[in-house]
Amino acid sequence: MPKLIDNLRNRILDSAKRMLAEKGYQGLTVREVAEECGIASGTVYNYFKSKEMLVATIIGNSWITTLTETDKAISKAKTVSEGLFSVFDGLESFCLLYRDLWKEYGGENSEDVLNPQRHSWLVDALSQRVAIVLEQNGYESEYKICQLISEIMLSFATQGKQFRNYEAELERMIRKKGPALT
Secondary structure (H helix, E strand, O other), X not given: OOOOOXXXXXHHHHHHHHHXXXXXXXXXXXXXXXXXXXXXXXXXXXXXXXXXXXXXXXHHHHHHHHHHHHHHHHHHOOOHHHHHHHHHHXXXXXXXXXXXXXXXXXXXXXXXXXOXXXXXXXXXXXXXXXXXXXXXXXXXXXXXXXXXXXXXXXXHHHHOOOOHHHHHHHHHHOOEOOOXXX
């Protein structure tokens, strides 16, 4: 009878996440993750089809955590700028956490890292939060403006640019709710 290990999937993820941080993508091996968890390599593959899926799960879980923390921060924001900066700060932290990994992995298979579907998911998640910030501060949350702000945030975060330096420009992009000017 096979031995049952409590929370094995989480143990595999925790081990792989630690190794990924220490050794990078190229240094991470399924064999070492399995050894640390006291299981055979094949058992890891019962949970994750490949090393890539294991890493994608780690990054996906981190993104969900980032969004949850960002949602808490924007709910406490008292101004539109504070809320937008909270969205950017969460995104920037996430990007900093995985920037080296993306560079390393991108060299091997860059079209997968730059997948348009993943980019779209990121922008949609950011746009939803930008819309919430605008709405809770009495601004119009037009879809295209939210997307544009999100694309700018994503570009700045991945390039290490300062988003806070553009507060005045952001203010000019958005409009308070109310009757249209004639």
